[in-house]
Amino acid sequence: MVDNNFVENLDLLQFTMDIIKNNGPIVHFNLAGQSNVLLNDPEDLKILLSSSSNINKGSDYDTLKPWLNEGLLLSTGSKWQYRRKLLTNTFHMKTLAMYVPSLNRHSRVLVDKLLHASRNEEISIKEYITLCSLDMLCETIIGTEMKAQEGESVQYVNSINSACRSAVDQMFKFWLWIDVVFRMSSTGRTYFKSIKVLHDYTARVIKNKKTSMDKSKSPSEEKKHRKSFLDLLLDASRNETVPMTDQDIREEVDTFLFEGHDTTSTSMTITLILLAMHRDIQNKAREELRSIFGDSDRDATTEDLNAMKYLEAIIKESLRLYPSVPFISRELQTTLNLKNYSIPPKTTIIVTPYVLHRNEDIYPNAEEFVPERFLDMNNKDKFLFGYLPFSAGPRNCIGQKFAMYQMKSVISTILRKAKIETSATKKDIKISAELVIRLVSPIKLKFYEL
């Protein structure tokens, strides 16, 4: 009999790591009548993730369906293919460059908040970073000033937090897997109440956007404002033979806001913690920034962000040790022929980047924080399917370039203005697996103005 405490206290990442260590890189197990395979071999992962026929997500994602409906993360088949193409065209490099000034502005607000809050004591930074990330996303994705860092939009922020908590409850408490039980539970009721707030908000923004687009049709007027992802999506949809409905657009916007905010803020939080613990690496990153900006306080341009190679290596190494997305899964539609095994349809394949990224054959001294490994070009091929923070293949993360700009903007702005310290050490970093990974207990940092 599995009891509540066992489930709540189970360290899923360590548990998975131990199973793979003791049984090898392919492990089969049955759970609740479902056949599952843990896969941890880079060559086999290449076969799985490059497949264009096995792109369906596992049933663990079902929890998110009432919230994200059939947005890009959860859709499949021809719907996913069509949307992926449309959204890739909408979210390309030229668009991203347009967003840099807004990233700079929100990063500056964040540094001031961190310096102010940590004047007299070490502080936990996750909430500050999350609010900054939400402000950045809302402005760039939906073209709306959320002002979460200024204490506004409280209802939206609270709803996103409680929807995530309830989704995690359903995912990890097997008695809530029965839909009717979940719907009647208090966590289930909170979930549906929260996603109604989130849906109403997005629907309102889309309606207002459409009305203002209809009013200002002249190109000169359209050019005057910087276009958000939503503006571009509405433009693209108008040119399609069958334009997207408001519901279609809403599910994509909800998906981008959900996928974009917590993944990036978790990664930025952990990277800043690692930098506080490794002062030599922090100083080296600051030297790189000095070589780009000199003593100037000017904003970063897209070219500056592209030039931050050492900072990029730091972020990649932080995502190696602590990949924001703990599990990636696929439910097979066709037989998967791996190097030594054939896996039948209907099996769920589970990939754990956290475990894969600790393979000593690929990453010598895997537990150590060594950004330099990402500067060594000899490692490039080795890392391909052995490095999956953004997954890989046709269903990889569509937002990874945007995420990298966002993270570079925030971290470089902080490093240019402040020195970061902490009394915590590596052993204090304890992670649990939820929708994204979580620090089991917060790690406190202090920021000193330079």
Ligand code: HEM
């Ligand atoms: C550090 C930041 C991020 C990490 C680590 C990350 C990671 C991932 C991973 C692992 C997947 C694949 C999930 C799966 O197959 O189950 C994914 C998919 C996705 N991500 Fe990200 N992500 C990040 C930031 C973002 C941002 C900023 C956005 C958008 C603004 C975004 C939008 C998406 C979308 C829409 C998908 C679904 C793609 C598809 O199925 O075609 N992500 N992400």
